[in-house]
């Protein structure tokens with residue numbers, strides 16, 4: 001089956017067309033999912049970690065991109081199935097992902113707090129892409145990011161979903177309504193000069209974080225040999241100002 005046919009299967013499931021990724025079945029539009037897919041195809045991470053998902057839209061898109069990279073990348077999906085029992089049965093979870101051609105995924109049926117105590121966490125190695133979409137409080141978003149911060153590869157990408165506005169959510173029960181406050185943590189991260197952030201205020205919004213680039217290199221002059229592939233020579237110092 002062609003890759004696009006696997007991906008198109010998400011449009012057959014109304015439960016994958018919700019939760020604020022600006023996706024729409026009518027015109028086969030992945031919405032923000034195009035960003036998630038493209039980021040994996042462009043940066044080719046070997047290890048992707050996705051925290052939290054309603055019915056799997058994000059891990060399916062990330063998993064499809066890894067499959068299409070075809071270079072051995074693996075997805076770790078962390079979710080304790082706190083909303084209902086959707087992720088509770090390992091065989092059912094594996095079959096659900098396999099239905100979209102996503103086989104290189106390990107589901108960890110636990111919170112991030114439990115995952116950081118596990119052997120799987122200690123064995124992870126550099127993480128090329130982290131997707132934070134668990135409990136949408138500023139405190140939990142901070143916990144999720146800091147749990148993986150030291151493991152992030154130099155060119156890692158981090159997405160935070162539900163990151164651009166405040167919202168009251170009854171998803172854990174009418175008596176457990178809580179406020180999404182990831183936006184407050186994003187504001188704090190924006191003050192950190194080590195990182196650059198970009199918001200996409202579509203659907204429920206997503207923010208992409210990458211390391212800030214180093215200062216630009218000193219000016220170089222392109223010589224003919226440099227243009228042909230040789231080393232560029234530094235520009236000569238400016239002439240002294242006339243006395």
Ligand SMILES: C[S@@+](CC[C@H](N)C(=O)[O-])C[C@H]1O[C@@H](n2cnc3c(N)ncnc32)[C@H](O)[C@@H]1O
Pocket residue numbers: 018019020051052053054055056057058078079080081082083110111112113133134135140161162171
């Ligand atoms: C309902 S989803 C949010 C919806 C999401 N925006 C989407 O697109 O699917 C949030 C998920 O985070 C999980 N979750 C809650 N607390 C968590 C934690 N501490 N660690 C990992 N996952 C958590 C829940 O089990 C739930 O499935």
